[in-house]
Amino acid sequence: SLRDQSPKDAEVRHWLGFLLMRHERYAEAAREFEEAIRLKPDYVEAWTNLGNARLMSLSLEGAMEAFRRAVSLAPTNPDTRANLGHAYARMGRHAEAAAEFREAARLRPQDAGLWNDLGCSLLALRQAVAAADAFSKATALESKNATYWTNLGIAHNEGSQPGKAKRALLKAVALDPRKVEARVALAEAFIRLKDYAAAKEHLAQARALNASNFAVLYNLGLAQWRLGNLPAAVEAYEAALALIPKSVETLTALVQLYPAVGRLPDALKTCEVLAELRPDDASIRARLGNLRWSAGDKKGAVEAWEDALVRDPKRSDVRLRLAAYYLEVADPDSAERHYRRLLEREPANAIALNGIGLVLDLRGKPREAIAWYTRAAAATPSMAAAWNNLGVALEKTGEIAAARKAYRRALQADPKCIEAKRNLERLGP
Structure with missing residues (x-):
């Protein structure tokens, strides 16, 4: 076997560890590197390869320790810095990784790979502008490297520079037409530029290359949606x-698209799944309520809307839906509760003001309702319903001339308001 000779010499131990690494026997290799280091404590290459062996066997903390020791022994060696940077990156410690890659690139500025490594760490830190600068240096040094151009494009996308991203990614695709990641990023740039047809074209090509790539399929759905191809978007x-x-x-x-293609049951089922995944999301509960209502499940809709308000009491749209429902089922107390809660935050909300008027009308108090309809009409003069309701309440109190005037104002606000037109015709000139 490889170990029969039991060598004592550090260089031989290091060589033996290297051979074991070649055979993917990383734990044994690590032991040989450790023995080489015992014999020669300042052996930089042994410390470096010990780190690599530990890295390959997923002993990340041990790898970090070895790489740090190599850096302490050879602080001006860019390779030791880069190795430590890669270990930091593997552990998700991107700020420390970036510091090592930056120093390595300073020590060897003509190494495009080091600039690319730095860019990747900066991108992980969401420092898109700095990442783009690093990737630009990499592409300047190796202009035929499709990966570097792809990374530059991704950085520009992250930095909200889709025009620059498009230029970089077109170069990446020209260099390597089969690079799926580049086509996806290019499509994302086109989507940001609202060129959905171009995005669809590149995503279709990417799908032909890799039909099981999530980013390809998700972005293709988005592009098809924006183009109005709803069945294709759903697919x-x-x-x-x-x-x-x-x-x-x-x-x-899909929850948004299914109703548009006539698949309300699928929308409802999908929204139920979403609600389980995000139980504290008020928006999902509100949408679930809307879908249940559309499906004829009013009780389920009300339950979902009430749940939405528990999670976010500021949802005005949900309060208005609930208040309207309670008016429909002749529960003025519940309706008023929601309208008044809304008015605490939005005192000029015309729909809520009009709603209080409807509540009072339901209780047989038209005179009090008149004041609320008047406030609603003043808050939003274009609200035909408020003017029409005001006219009805004025009729109930015998103020016919004022009622006619209110109906006319309703028709000025909305000439198609059928209720106001009928009421005015009924009263006569």
């Missing part, structure tokens, strides 16, 4: 969902 999103069944973004898109 792409469903394919994406098959890959990642709990993707909240994909589920959300």
Whole structure:
């Protein structure tokens, strides 16, 4: 076997560890490197390879310790710095990784790979502008490297520079037409530029190269949606969902699309899944209520809306839906509760002001209702319903001339207001 000779010499031990690494026997290799270091404590290459062996066997803390020791022994060696940077990156410690890659690139500025490594760490830190600068240096040094151009494009996308991203990614695709990551990033740039047809074209090519890439399918769904190709959008999103069944973004898109293609039951079922995944999300509960209402499940809709308000009491749209429902079922107390809670935050909300008027009308108090309808009409003069309701209340109190005037104002606000037109015709000139 490789170990029969039991060598004592540090260089031989190091060589033996290297051979074991070549055979993917990382734990044994690490022991040989450790023995080489015992014999020669300042052996930089042994410390470096010990780090690599530990890294390959997923002993990340041990790898970090070895790489740090190598850096302390050879602080001006860019390779030791880069190795430590890679270990930091593997552990998600991107700020420390960036510091090592930056120093390595300073020591060897003509190494495009080091600038690319630095850019990747900066991108992980969401420092898109600095990342783009690093990737630009990499592309300047190696202009034929499609990966570097792809990373530059991704950085520009992250930095909200889709025009620059497009230029970089077109170069990446020209260098490597089969690079799926580049086509996806290019499509994202086109989507940001609102060129959805171009995005669809590149995503279709990417799908032909890799039909099981989530980013390809998700973005293809988005591009098709923006182009108005709703069935195609649904197909792409469903394919994406098959890959990642709990993707909240994909589920959300399908919840919005299914009703538009006549698949309300699927929308409802999908929204139920979303509600389980995000139990504290008021928006999902509100949408679930809307879908249940559309499906004829009024009790379920009210339950979902009330749940939404528990999670976010500031949802005005939900309060208005609930208040309208309670008026419909002749529960003025519940309706008034929601309208008044809304008016605490939005005292000039015309719909809520009009709603209080409806509550008072339901209780047989038209004179009090008149004051609320008047406030609603003053808050939003274009609200025909408020003027019409005011006219009805004025009729109930015998103020016919004022009622006629209110109906005319309703028709000025909305000439198609059928109720006001009928009421005015009924009263006569």
